[in-house]
Amino acid sequence: MQLNTIKPAEGATHAKRRVGRGIGSGLGKTSGRGHKGQKSRSGGFHKVGFEGGQMPLQRRLPKRGFKPLGGHLSAQIRLSDLQALPVDEVDVQALKQAGVIGQPVRYVKVILSGELSRKVALKGISATAGAKAAIEAAGGSVA
Template sequence: MSETQLNTLQPAEGSKRARRRVGRGIGSGFGKTAGRGHKGQKSRTGGFHKVGFEGGQMPLQRRLPKRGFTAMNQHLSAEIRLSDLQRLPVDEIDVQVLKQAGIVGQAVRYAKVIKSGELSRKVILKGIAATAGAKAAIEAAGGSLA
């Protein structure tokens, strides 16, 4: 039974290779210019440029037009399901009630009810919008939108 010990671990045969030592004489095959060729920016120490540099030509990322943006008010509004309204213990619902129940975030200012889930009890919405389908479902359950 040959159990491998931590002190006998070795990399697989052929998986490791000695690093190339450049600029160490003719016999190495990488003497004199050390594989960098003759002259030019890439032959010199520190002679590299930033990613996307095109030799002074206007780079692609600056030639293309800017598109799109991130709306600052995207987190100010929230969607609420009918099933969320069903779980709430109160009948009169506004944005503050939704915040206290943890259904919407604290930064939310506007809420809209969408027709998703079931509503079987009477609720009165104050300052909350609703889609046409959600409004019909709320009114069918005896509720209203104020």
Template sequence: MSVTQLNSLQPAPGSKRPRRRVGRGIGSGLGKTAGRGHKGQKSRSGGFHKVGFEGGQMPLYRRLPKRGFTSMSRHLRAEVRLSEIQALPVDEIDVQALKQAGVVGHGVRFVKVIKSGELSRKVTLKGVSATAGARAAIEAAGGSLVE
């Protein structure tokens, strides 16, 4: 087993290729037009245009109608089922506890409990809202909601 010295390190064979020298004669394979073809805007120096430019024609992104938007508030809100609360090991549940348990994402700021599934133990919800049905189910199990 030979130990490689720092002064003898070199790239793996075939990993480095020589750079392409365009416009340097017939023998290079990229002489004369230098791989740019004949005539036209792209063949000339400085002959590139901005992204989406269609030669003066009204570009596609301006021809299409403006329609709708994505509300960022939907990323801040999350819904939690009663069955997910039932599975949590803690009795005092707030947004932070739900984040740590992985029930809601880390960007979530507002959580609402919906009536889906069963809740058979006493839990206290702090800073979490609930639908009317979910509130009734939590209170029926002996729990409470603190806004």
């Protein structure tokens, strides 16, 4: 095999369609563009989603919802989650090792849900006002 003998496999290529070359070709006269209208003209072009001046679908429908960019970085845990932990000093790393929160999480907040009857010390974790009161009532601290 030499470089000058390389060619595509049999049936891999086909002749380019020649339009506007007479009635017998099947693509004479209008060259497969139909009759009149913007798309039949040379340079006839409109944007994706353009509906001929009618209000486009993406503008007719209401705007809805919002996903915060850093939403996956924060998490909430319950007092009952703290109750189940085997350690007394709780930080983000301890929660990750226990499998309470996911690995990408950086910010954790304790919410008032469930019961806490033992002493826990929070380090680098925030808490709601009710959760903080419940933790301090059980003899713990929030730092």
